[in-house]
Each structure stands twice: as structure tokens, then as C-alpha cells.
Amino acid sequence: MTSxxxxxxxxxxxxxxxxxxxxxxxxxxxxxxxxxDLGRCAEWIAARCRGIGLATEVxxxxxxxxxxxxxxxxxxxxxxxxxxxYDVQPPEPFELWKSPPFEPRIAGKNLFARGASDNKGQHLxxxxxxEAYVRTxxxxxxxxxxxxxxxxxxxxxxxxxxxxxxxRQLRCDAVVISDNGLPSLKHPALxxxxxxxxxxxxxxxxxxxxxxxxxFGGTVDNPAMALCQLLGRMRDAKxxxxxxxxxxxxxxxxxxxxxxFAGLPLDAASYRRLTGAPRLFGEAGYTxxxxxxxxxxxxxNGLTSGYQGEGSKTIVPSWASAKITIRLVPDQQPRxxxxxxxxxxxxxxPPTVRLTIRxxxxxxxxxxxxxxxxxxxxxxxxxxxFGHRALLMREGGSIPIVSAFRKHLGADTLLLGLSxxxxxxxxxxxxxxxxxxxxxxxxxxxxxxxxxxxxx
Amino acid sequence: MTSxxxxxxxxxxxxxxxxxxxxxxxxxxxxxxxxxDLGRCAEWIAARCRGIGLATEVxxxxxxxxxxxxxxxxxxxxxxxxxxxYDVQPPEPFELWKSPPFEPRIAGKNLFARGASDNKGQHLxxxxxxEAYVRTxxxxxxxxxxxxxxxxxxxxxxxxxxxxxxxRQLRCDAVVISDNGLPSLKHPALxxxxxxxxxxxxxxxxxxxxxxxxxFGGTVDNPAMALCQLLGRMRDAKxxxxxxxxxxxxxxxxxxxxxxFAGLPLDAASYRRLTGAPRLFGEAGYTxxxxxxxxxxxxxNGLTSGYQGEGSKTIVPSWASAKITIRLVPDQQPRxxxxxxxxxxxxxxPPTVRLTIRxxxxxxxxxxxxxxxxxxxxxxxxxxxFGHRALLMREGGSIPIVSAFRKHLGADTLLLGLSxxxxxxxxxxxxxxxxxxxxxxxxxxxxxxxxxxxxx
Numbered sequence: 001m002t003s004x005x006x007x008x009x010x011x012x013x014x015x016x017x018x019x020x021x022x023x024x025x026x027x028x029x030x031x032x033x034x035x036x037d038l039g040r041c042a043e044w045i046a047a048r049c050r051g052i053g054l055a056t057e058v059x060x061x062x063x064x065x066x067x068x069x070x071x072x073x074x075x076x077x078x079x080x081x082x083x084x085x086y087d088v089q090p091p092e093p094f095e096l097w098k099s100p101p102f103e104p105r106i107a108g109k110n111l112f113a114r115g116a117s118d119n120k121g122q123h124l125x126x127x128x129x130x131e132a133y134v135r136t137x138x139x140x141x142x143x144x145x146x147x148x149x150x151x152x153x154x155x156x157x158x159x160x161x162x163x164x165x166x167x168r169q170l171r172c173d174a175v176v177i178s179d180n181g182l183p184s185l186k187h188p189a190l191x192x193x194x195x196x197x198x199x200x201x202x203x204x205x206x207x208x209x210x211x212x213x214x215x216f217g218g219t220v221d222n223p224a225m226a227l228c229q230l231l232g233r234m235r236d237a238k239x240x241x242x243x244x245x246x247x248x249x250x251x252x253x254x255x256x257x258x259x260x261f262a263g264l265p266l267d268a269a270s271y272r273r274l275t276g277a278p279r280l281f282g283e284a285g286y287t288x289x290x291x292x293x294x295x296x297x298x299x300x301n302g303l304t305s306g307y308q309g310e311g312s313k314t315i316v317p318s319w320a321s322a323k324i325t326i327r328l329v330p331d332q333q334p335r336x337x338x339x340x341x342x343x344x345x346x347x348x349x350p351p352t353v354r355l356t357i358r359x360x361x362x363x364x365x366x367x368x369x370x371x372x373x374x375x376x377x378x379x380x381x382x383x384x385x386f387g388h389r390a391l392l393m394r395e396g397g398s399i400p401i402v403s404a405f406r407k408h409l410g411a412d413t414l415l416l417g418l419s420x421x422x423x424x425x426x427x428x429x430x431x432x433x434x435x436x437x438x439x440x441x442x443x444x445x446x447x448x449x450x451x452x453x454x455x456x
Numbered sequence: 457m458t459s460x461x462x463x464x465x466x467x468x469x470x471x472x473x474x475x476x477x478x479x480x481x482x483x484x485x486x487x488x489x490x491x492x493d494l495g496r497c498a499e500w501i502a503a504r505c506r507g508i509g510l511a512t513e514v515x516x517x518x519x520x521x522x523x524x525x526x527x528x529x530x531x532x533x534x535x536x537x538x539x540x541x542y543d544v545q546p547p548e549p550f551e552l553w554k555s556p557p558f559e560p561r562i563a564g565k566n567l568f569a570r571g572a573s574d575n576k577g578q579h580l581x582x583x584x585x586x587e588a589y590v591r592t593x594x595x596x597x598x599x600x601x602x603x604x605x606x607x608x609x610x611x612x613x614x615x616x617x618x619x620x621x622x623x624r625q626l627r628c629d630a631v632v633i634s635d636n637g638l639p640s641l642k643h644p645a646l647x648x649x650x651x652x653x654x655x656x657x658x659x660x661x662x663x664x665x666x667x668x669x670x671x672f673g674g675t676v677d678n679p680a681m682a683l684c685q686l687l688g689r690m691r692d693a694k695x696x697x698x699x700x701x702x703x704x705x706x707x708x709x710x711x712x713x714x715x716x717f718a719g720l721p722l723d724a725a726s727y728r729r730l731t732g733a734p735r736l737f738g739e740a741g742y743t744x745x746x747x748x749x750x751x752x753x754x755x756x757n758g759l760t761s762g763y764q765g766e767g768s769k770t771i772v773p774s775w776a777s778a779k780i781t782i783r784l785v786p787d788q789q790p791r792x793x794x795x796x797x798x799x800x801x802x803x804x805x806p807p808t809v810r811l812t813i814r815x816x817x818x819x820x821x822x823x824x825x826x827x828x829x830x831x832x833x834x835x836x837x838x839x840x841x842f843g844h845r846a847l848l849m850r851e852g853g854s855i856p857i858v859s860a861f862r863k864h865l866g867a868d869t870l871l872l873g874l875s876x877x878x879x880x881x882x883x884x885x886x887x888x889x890x891x892x893x894x895x896x897x898x899x900x901x902x903x904x905x906x907x908x909x910x911x912x
Contacts, residue, residue, distance in 0.1 A: 195670060199768040208732025213755045214651060214853025217783050218695075218747035219727055221737040224756035224778070225691055232688035235681055239674075271675050276664025281677040281808040291674035299669045300680035301771050302762035307779060312655040312816050314781050315757050322680070323763060325770050327673055352737040360768050397670025 004445045007132040012438055015128045016111065018048065019437065020104040022086075022120045023113035029064060029087035029154045038064045038150050041086050045148060052131040054146065061158035064150030068170070071130060071144040078173040078455040079143040080448070081411065083401070084123025085152035085179070088115035089426045096428035109434050116432035118425035122178035122418045123148060125437055129444035141452040145170060152179075156401055163408045173455045174374055175405045176447065178440060180395060180417035183265050185435055188382035188443070191415035192375050193367040193394040194402065195293065196328035198338050199360030202345060203321040204230070204353040210306065210315040217316055221352035224305040227320040230348055234298050234341075239283040239291075241298045241326075243344040249332045253294055257370055260392040261289045293394035297327045298341075325360075327396065334362030363398050368412045373454035378414045381450050385443025414451075416443060460901045463588040468894055471584045472567065474504065475893065476560040478542075478576045479569035485520060485543035485610045494520045494606050497542050501604060508587040510602070517614035520606030524626070527586060527600040534629040534911040535599040536904070537867065539857070540579025541608035541635070544571035545882045552884035565890050572888035574881035578634035578874045579604060581893055585900035597908040601626060608635075612857055619864045629911045630830055631861045632903065634896060636851060636873035639721050641891055644838035644899070647871035648831050649823040649850040650858065651749065652784035654794050655816030658801060659777040660686070660809040666762065666771040673772055677808035680761040683776040686804055690754050690797075695739040695747075697754045697782075699800040705787045709750055713826055716848040717745045730877075749850035753783045754797075781816075783852065790818030819854050824868045829910035834870045837906050841899025870907075872899060 008015075025041035028034040042058055042065040049056040049069035056069040064087060091101035091114045099105040101114035111121070126146070133140050147170065149159045163170070182189045206223035207216070236242050253261075271280055271288050282291035301324065306317030326337055342357050349355040368375055370392050382390035395415070402413045418440040424430045464471075481497035484490040498514055498521040505512040505525035512525040520543060547557035547570045555561040557570035567577070582602070589596050603626065605615045619626070638645045662679035663672070692698050709717075727736055727744050738747035757780065762773030782793055798813050805811040824831055826848050838846035851871070858869045874896040880886045 197670070197770065199770075201768075206733050211731055212853060213753070213757065213781055214653070214783060214851075216727075216731055216748055217753045217755045217852060218749075218751055219736055219738045219744045220731050220733040221735075222755050224759050225687065225754075227759070228684040228756070229688035229691075231681065232685035235685075271672075275667055275672055275676050277662050277676040277808065278810050279677075279808045280675055281806070282675045288675045292672055293674075295674055297669070297673045298681075299673045299678050299770075299772055300684070300761070301669065301769055302764050302773065303680050303683070303759040303776060304764045305756070306758035308758045308760045312657075312779055312781060313757055314653065314655075314755075316755055317758065320759060323768055325669055325768060327670060350737070352733065352735045354734050395670075396673060397668060 003136040063158040067148040069146040081172040087150040110431040112431040117419040117423040121432035125440035128441045175413040181419045188386035188390040189393040196365035198326045198334040201358040213314045223320040292396040330367040377450035377454040381447035384446040459592040519614040523604040525602040537628040543606040566887040568887040573875040573879040577888040581896035584897045631869040637875040644842035644846040645849040652821035654782045654790040657814040669770045679776040748852040786823040833906035833910035837903035840902040
């Protein structure tokens with residue numbers, strides 16, 4: 001391991017040069033005019049893999065190519081899959097960038113470019129670690145498969161078709177993804193759980209058309225008012241969702257988990273600054289970090305009813321609707337929660353309006369045992385790589401591909417995020433911290449023996 | 457009076473021909489291409505007034521001309537002003553008309569044409585009655601002023617400037633308007649009260665931008681949810697507005713008024729059919745007719761928040777807003793009610809969102825003493841004209857010009873509607889019932905001696 005780490009330290013500048021070359025490709029998957037750039041970008045990363053001796057295939061798809069690269073086979077050893085994506089978000093609006101998005105600029109500890117942290121820098125760190133093993137002749141204690149796609153920012157359409165077809169070849173003991181964040185360089189963290197989601201649309205129909213509020217107002221229920229009263233009852237003053245059974249399947253947080261969260265550096269003032277809200281508000285009895293990652297929510301994403309133009313229109317609107325997403329935590333199931341919500345809405349809905357509920361998409365919450373060997377091995381790797389105590393954290397959003405990996409490959413995913421909170425992914429002036437890049441590379445070097453030992 | 461009524465009966469067909477000529481003008485005030493048609497239409501009705509010996513002036517305005525026509529002066533007698541408008545609503549959509557909107561078609565008892573009931577037929581009935589007096593040499597017991605404008609359907613802009621400037625010349629003892637409805641030919645009715653209105657817009661601001669509902673949902677209040685909870689508390693389960701002091705100035709209905717309403721023919725089944733609502737809903741303790749005309753309401757006219765497009769967008773919206781109109785009844789004052797509502801909203805609004813309330817337009821409710829001599833004289837005229845017992849009714853909407861007449865001319869307005877519930881004003885296939893036209897003409901003939909006697 002010493003020679004591997006020495007190699008990483010010695011090649012620090014060259015690894016940065018490689019990342020600079022990688023981010024020069026404007027591999028914007030959302031913009032068809034960049035299709036050729038995506039192809040060239042895939043070939044660049046394939047060449048990089050081949051250059052360090054990986055068996056590399058670039059699979060053509062209906063969309064952008066998918067790269068699969070394997071380290072030399074180590075018989076009897078476990079296999080880990082590293083997932084990443086070479087496509088990037090659109091760079092617009094250009095005028096907000098301090099330097100052109102596809103011309104890497106280094107300022108202090110940061111490398112500015114679209115894709116620097118999301119996701120080119122983060123998966124390149126893992127490839128750098130493999131290079132260090134290979135070039136120093138250090139035997140990898142496992143088999144590694146790099147799976148790098150080009151449509152993550154537009155829904156991974158090609159990969160969702162690819163996975164079931166290549167499930168056998170991609171079978172592995174665990175998946176490692178670095179495509180998310182850590183609170184600070186002094187707080188490396190393993191994300192061991194994600195929230196799931198259940199989307200519904202609620203609509204109340206009243207009169208057969210918008211009615212004159214003078215001529216008829218007072219004799220019919222107002223669907224907008226009925227919607228307000230109905231949805232208003234879904235959350236109580238303590239921030240709890242009132243749907244019976246809603247919390248039944250929520251796995252309580254252990255003391256160990258809550259202690260881990262307490263070590264994370266984000267305080268109320270940071271949240272207030274990040275959100276711009278006049279005051280924070282969440283479920284009583286939980287910290288902000290717990291509220292946003294480990295507790296379910298009932299959010300109205302949109303409201304529509306009646307007249308929305310300038311001035312006023314004196315109507316009783318014919319209907320009112322709301323878009324709603326429910327964030328789920330382990331072990332809530334989208335279907336079961338949606339049924340409970342529907343039942344409750346139907347029960348509370350007055351007979352003066354007609355209730356229609358349309359199901360939208362659902363995604364299961366995700367969790368890897370926080371005290372299990374894979375998570376603990378990851379923490380030790382992060383500590384070794386960053387030189388600071390690593391913590392466990394959860395994330396409030398969803399990463400749908402993680403469930404697909406569990407389903408098709410039967411493997412848990414370990415999320416070792418290398419992106420700092422001010423990295424601006426998806427925004428102008430995206431950057432990647434070069435210390436995080438180096439620490440991530442060291443983490444990856446430490447990770448494989450630790451994971452291999454934990455997988456036995 | 458006998459000769460007047462005989463003249464009206466004898467000229468029934470000619471009065472219909474006159475109305476047919478009048479509705480041929482496409483006097484659509486909302487459509488600039490019809491400006492010349494409006495001028496020609498004003499000249500036609502002016503010629504009609506001059507033809508029966510009225511002193512007639514057509515006043516040019518910034519917009520469409522205003523006609524003022526006076527019967528020969530009767531010294532010492534009271535003066536009544538008849539208001540009407542020669543402009544009409546746009547006829548679109550043409551394809552829904554069974555015959556062209558400006559080619560009058562008689563089918564059974566109905567004359568179909570845009571403007572037939574709103575308002576050409578209704579004020580022509582009054583002019584026909586004057587013709588009957590003049591041609592039969594019957595002395596009118598009062599002075600009559602016809603004030604006929606051409607912008608009622610677009611807000612009466614010119615008239616609002618004209619009124620204060622000509623207040624002296626238009627001074628009168630009462631105003632008579634036939635520009636509204638009656639429940640049926642067997643239920644002639646005087647509308648003695650109108651609801652007023654107060655409009656506000658309520659907005660709640662939360663986070664400084666739409667937030668990712670996964671990353672932040674649970675730590676900040678959701679402005680759409682906060683709006684639902686806030687507005688939902690404005691009306692209770694019995695349909696009462698919960699704002700403290702809201703009902704303080706509401707004049708209770710007298711037994712006499714409630715008895716009058718009870719005689720009106722509209723029942724629950726009719727309201728359900730008219731509104732298409734699954735079930736009727738209103739303030740407990742009042743009939744539907746009372747709810748829609750004599751009780752104040754708090755109506756949400758529109759809701760806006762977050763994402764309203766196809767599918768879902770997983771955000772905590774930055775803000776949510778609602779358009780609200782409050783219908784007022786005598787003696788509620790728009791300003792006072794708005795202050796009470798604002799105070800209540802501010803009191804209930806949680807500190808997790810910022811509340812902004814924007815005042816919109818306001819209009820006072822209107823009432824003429826139902827047991828006073830003018831109202832009672834009107835009822836007797838309606839009974840004589842229609843041959844059925846006349847009732848008192850209120851209307852739920854507002855007719856703003858009525859308050860302007862009270863303000864500038866110091867006169868109460870008597871609303872003797874001649875339009876039946878199926879007349880389709882503002883809709884395709886507008887029509888006017890020719891029996892209502894004849895009965896309205898007879899009512900007008902009876903009205904002047906009765907009103908003159910009541911005004912002494």
C-alpha cells in the first residue's frame with residue numbers, strides 16, 4: 001500500500017492534467033448537437049482504461065455508449081463495480097460562468113469546469129487508484145468493473161436496458177459510487193441511505209364550469225377552498241403527516257445513527273442560509289439533518305386552480321388540483337403509502353366535490369446496514385484517505401440507479417461522495433476541489449483491500 | 457291608462473320589429489372594429505327617441521357616444537332616470553349559434569339575437585311605454601330621462617366620467633334599470649339589493665427559490681401547504697367565515713324578506729342543475745336563495761404555486777398565492793372587511809413563511825328599503841304588467857353603476873329585470889322572451905304613475 005500511496009502522491013499533478021483533458025469534452029447529454037462529443041468523450045475514457053491495462057469495451061446503445069472496463073481477473077476474489085457517468089449537465093447560462101465551462105481553470109484548490117465534480121473527477125479518482133496499483137505492481141485484492149455511462153443526466157435510459165441484459169457479466173459483491181457529497185474535507189462521510197419517493201396528483205371537481213361568484217357563490221362548495229382544507233389536514237402543527245399508518249413501516253433511527261448525524265457539521269444557521277427560508281420548520285423531535293434525510297415528508301409541489309392571470313376574476317373555480325410528492329424512508333413502500341394516503345384523502349373529502357387521485361412515479365427508499373461490514377470498511381477507507389474521522393450520513397434525495405443495481409446485480413451500493421457543498425453541480429461555475437480529488441484517490445486505494453476483507 | 461295599454465297591445469308586433477332593427481347593429485364594444493357600428497346604433501336609438509318627441513342629445517365621449525333623451529317637461533312632477541346600454545357582448549364562438557347573432561330570428565315566444573335581452577330589449581320596453589303615452593295623448597305624471605350608454609360590457613369608462621360632469625342635468629328622484637333577471641314569467645320580481653365585493657391577493661413566501669424536495673424537504677415549511685392551512689381556516693364546516701368581526705355589520709334579514717324569498721321558484725334541484733355541483737353547500741341556517749344573495753362569502757378564485765406542468769417536479773415551491781374575492785352584503789364596508797381579513801390572516805400565518813396581501817378592487821353592497829314606497833310601487837307595477845304577484849328578490853352579483861348613481865345623483869335604483877333564466881346573456885343563442893318584452897312594456901306604463909305617487 002505504501003508504494004500505491006507514494007505513486008498517487010507523485011502523480012498528483014498528472015491526475016489533474018488528466019481530469020483537465022476529460023472535462024474539455026462538452027459531453028452534454030441533454031443537447032443532441034453534442035452527440036459526437038459524447039462519443040469522443042467515451043473513447044477518451046476507454047483509452048484511459050486501456051492505457052492502464054483494463055479489458056475495456058465500449059458498448060453502442062440506442063443513445064450514448066456505455067463503457068465496461070475490468071481489471072485483470074483475480075480468481076476467488078470478490079468483485080466490486082464502480083459506477084460513474086461521463087455525460088454532464090448543460091452549461092447554460094454561459095454569461096454566469098467566470099471562465100468558459102469546457103476550458104478547465106485552476107484557482108487555488110479548485111478546478112472549475114462543467115463536469116469536474118459531477119461526475120468526471122469523482123470516478124476518475126477511482127481509476128487513478130487502479131492505475132497506482134497497476135503501475136506499482138501491487139496486486140489488487142479483488143476484481144473491479146468500471147461501468148461508466150453517458151445518460152445519467154437524462155435518466156439513464158440506455159443503462160436501464162443494458163443492466164438486465166448484462167446482469168451476469170456485471171454481477172458483483174458491491175457497487176461503489178462517488179456521485180454525491182460530503183459535508184467538508186474534515187468530515188468525510190459514507191452515505192448509507194437514501195429517501196424514496198411516491199408521487200400523486202390530487203384533483204377536486206366541483207361545479208361543471210367556472211361559476212360567477214356573485215350569482216352562485218355561497219350555494220356551492222369552492223373546490224379551491226375544499227382542496228386547501230383537505231390538504232391542510234395532511235400535516236399537523238408539529239410537522240407530522242396525519243395519514244393513519246403513514247409511519248408504520250418507518251425504521252426508527254438507532255442511537256448509533258443519531259450519534260453519527262450529530263457529528264455532521266451542518267447547523268440550523270447553515271440550513272437557513274442554504275434555503276433562504278424565514279425560519280426552519282420540520283417534524284418535532286428530530287434534528288434538521290434527520291428531518292431532511294431520515295424522516296418521510298408530504299410535500300405539495302404545485303397548486304393549480306381557477307384564475308391565475310393579472311387582476312381578479314370573480315369565479316368559483318370548477319376544479320382545483322395539487323401535485324404531491326411523498327419522500328419515503330426505509331422500510332416504507334411507495335405502493336403501500338400511496339394507498340394509505342388515498343384512503344385518508346377519500347375519507348376526509350367532503351361530498352360537495354369529486355376527488356380524483358392519479359398515481360405518479362414511485363421509488364423505494366434505500367439503505368445499507370450502517371453497522372454492517374461493508375459500511376464499516378468504507379468508513380475506514382474514508383478515514384485513511386481524508387485523514388479525518390469519517391461519519392455515516394443519509395441523503396434526502398433519491399438515486400434511482402441504486403435500486404436497479406440491487407435488483408439486477410443483487411448488490412448493495414456504497415456511496416462515497418467527494419463533492420463539497422459549494423461545488424455547484426448543475427449550476428454555473430461548477431468546480432471540484434483538488435484536495436478532495438486526491439483524498440478520494442487515496443480513499444479508493446484503501447477501499448479495495450478493506451472491502452475485500454469485509455466481503456469474505 | 458286604458459288607452460295606453462290598448463296602444464301597447466295594438467303595437468305589439470311593431471315593437472318586435474323595432475327590436476329586430478335594433479339588434480341588427482353588431483354593437484360589440486369589446487371589439488374596436490365595431491366602433492362605427494356602435495355609432496350607428498347610438499344614432500338609431502336616438503332617432504327612435506326623437507321620433508316619439510323626446511329631447512335627445514347624443515354626447516360624444518372618448519369612447520362610445522352616450523345618449524340622453526327627455527320627455528316633455530312636467531313642472532313640479534318628480535323625475536325618473538331610465539338607464540340602459542346599447543352595446544353588447546362579443547358574439548363568439550359563432551359556431552355555437554343556431555342562427556347568425558346579428559340576424560334576429562323568432563322561434564315561438566323567443567327572439568334570438570345578441571343583445572336581445574342584454575340590454576336592447578329591456579330598455580326598449582321602457583321607450584315603448586313612453587311612446588304609448590305620447591301617441592295616445594296621455595299625460596305622463598313625471599319627467600323621464602333616458603340615459604343609454606355604449607360601454608357597459610367593457611366597464612362604462614365614458615359614463616363614469618360623464619356622470620359627475622352632468623350630475624345636475626341628470627338629477628332625479630329614482631333610477632330604473634331593467635338589465636337583470638326575473639325567476640319566471642309567473643314570478644315577476646323587484647331586485648332590491650345587490651352584494652358588494654372586496655378583492656385581495658394573498659401570497660406566502662418561503663425559501664428564496666424552489667428547493668429540491670429531496671435535499672431540503674422536511675427542514676423548511678412548504679408555502680403551498682402553509683397557504684392551504686391558512687386559507688382552510690377561513691371557513692368552518694358550517695360554511696361560516698371565521699374572520700372575527702366579519703358578520704358584525706351584516707343587516708339581518710327581516711321576516712318579511714325571508715318570506716318573499718320563500719316565494720321564489722328556484723329549489724335545490726334547480727341550483728344543482730344550474731351549477732353542476734355534486735352537492736350544494738352553503739352557510740347553515742339559510743336557504744340557497746339567501747346564501748347566494750343575502751349572505752357574505754369568502755371565495756378563492758385562483759390558486760398558484762410551484763410546478764403546474766405535465767408529470768411531477770420534486771420541489772418545495774418558493775411561494776404560493778391565492779386570489780380571493782369576498783362578497784359583501786348590506787351594511788358591510790369593503791375597507792373594513794378587508795382590514796378584518798388581513799388582521800386574521802396575519803394572526804394565523806406561521807413565522808415560517810412571509811405573508812403579503814395585495815388589495816384589489818372593492819364595491820359596496822346595495823340595498824333599497826324593501827318595504828319603502830318606491831319598492832312597493834315597483835311591485836305593484838310588476839303585478840299589473842305581468843298579471844302575477846310580484847316578489848322581492850336580491851341578486852348575488854354587483855352592478856357597480858348603481859352605487860355611482862347614488863353617489864352622483866343622490867338617487868336609489870329600482871331593478872326591474874325582464875330577462876328569464878334561460879335567456880343566455882353573454883352566451884351563444886342569447887334570446888329575449890317576447891311575452892316578457894310585452895309584460896315589461898306594460899309594467900313600465902304602470903310604473904310611472906305609481907312611482908310618481910310614491911315620490912310625493
